[in-house]
Amino acid sequence: MKKVFALVDCNNFYAACERLFRPELSDKPIVVLSNNDGCVIARSNEVKKLGISMGAPYFKNEALLRKHNVTVFSSNYALYGDLSHRVMDVLQQLEPEVEMYSIDEAFLSLPYHNGREMCKYAAWIKEKVRQCVGIPVSIGIGPTKTLAKIATHIAKKNSQQNGVFSLVNHANSDALLESVVVADVWGIGRQYADILARRGILHALDLKNADDVWVRKHLTVNGLRTVMELRGISCLPLGSVPPAKKSIVSSRSFRRPVCEFSDLKEAVASYVSTAAAKLRAQGALAGAIHVFLSTNRFAAKGPQRSVSTMIKLPQPSSYTPTLLKYASQGLARIYKSGYRYNKAGIMLVELSGHLLKQANLFCPAEKESDSLMEAVDTINTRWGRNMVRFAAEGVAKSWRMKQAHKSPAYTTCWKNLPVVRAD
DNA sequence: TCTGGGGTCCTAGGACCC
DNA sequence: TCTGGGGTCCTAGGACCC
Secondary structure: OOEEEEEEEEOOHHHHHHHHOOHHHOOOOEEEEOHHHOEEEEEOHHHHHOOOOOOOEHHHHHHHHHHOOOEEEOOOHHHHHHHHHHHHHHHHHHOOOEEEEEOOEEEEEEEOOOHHHHHHHHHHHHHHHHHHOOOOEEEEEEOOHHHHHHHHHHHHHOHHHOOEEEOOOOOOHHHHHHOOEHHHOOOOOHHHHHHHHHOOOOEHHHHHOOOHHHHHHHHHHHHHHHHHHHOOOOOOOOOOOOOOOOOEEEEEEEEEEEOOHHHHHHHHHHHHHHHHHHHHHOOEEEEEEEEEEEEOOOOOOOOOOEEEEEEEEEEEEOOHHHHHHHHHHHHHHHOOOOOOEEEEEEEEEOOEEHHHOOOOOOOOOOOOOHHHHHHHHHHHHHHOOOOOOOHHHOOOOOOOOOOOOOOOOOOOOHHHOOOOOOO
């Protein structure tokens, strides 16, 4: 049977999550900030109309936001992650083939029907998600993922579509593609949009009709895939099984510039601890660890520095103390005093499965205790993150990121459960 | 004072091999 | 004086996504 792709995309997802537990804000402007309260990363429609762009620095827009009575939230990923799961659960109950593409988007593979039937069914899915979770979504349908993305874009932009739009066998699809600027096509970022503009390729339709050889040369095979997808030739299959991670990153900006090695060491230890728990959760081992460190690239004065190093482990490990030891060696290798660092991080790479553990003939195995890690993970899962932690992570953590406007973990923490009163 | 974090994939170029 | 060519592997950097 012929199949088509549908993209289910949550509208202003983080903002919608915050509003769910603050219904009095349902028609009021709100924004959600990135970690460290740095940038605006989600905006309600009212805020979009104010001209505040995605990624705008908060401190530069604080006055404007206050002037318009915008409610500001720090990121609350425990909440967004949990609501995302609930949305995905609903979709998986309705359809067998679901690819969770990001925290707020999922691709579905649907049997082909005529345009009107498809839209009717999508509207039903949309209503189900609203009923069960309370998050509004838009749904776009197309013969390829890239066209489904564009259909979603159209569904969101035109209010008369009621949040659902299908490009499958659409009579005027070329006219519609002509109305979409090329930078809004999935896979075309700023750099590629500039390259395309220099060649006079400004809209999705121009890209669809572009020369294959030229595209392959300047936009790599990925660009060529995008072109094929615009032509209705599906190159990106639905991946219902999420692939195992190839790397795990943990990094944060600091609340204030950090100069001292001891502070950086604590920060790096905290990141290692977080990443190691994720590593174990997916039953993997890391073969190497990157450590990186940088000063504030926006700072006008003061010397700049951005460094990283890679440490190969003698044998793959997921044991936090081992990872801490090598991360700390890496940090010592790249640290230089006299700089105001604003960010550090680690990346676990060369991940392999637990069963593939390869001993090192020339290096005695580290003394590692799986049961200790299991106990730590169990306690922290049961009683909350960081309930038990390593001394190396420090206690005061004066460098820890800023989160001045964080909402409660309404759905993932007993203490924060919303209370309903009937009076 | 204050500008996020976590991923993937592709390519070019160097090292190294025979 | 004049010193090949083809292959693989690895890494860094750059592009993209949300």
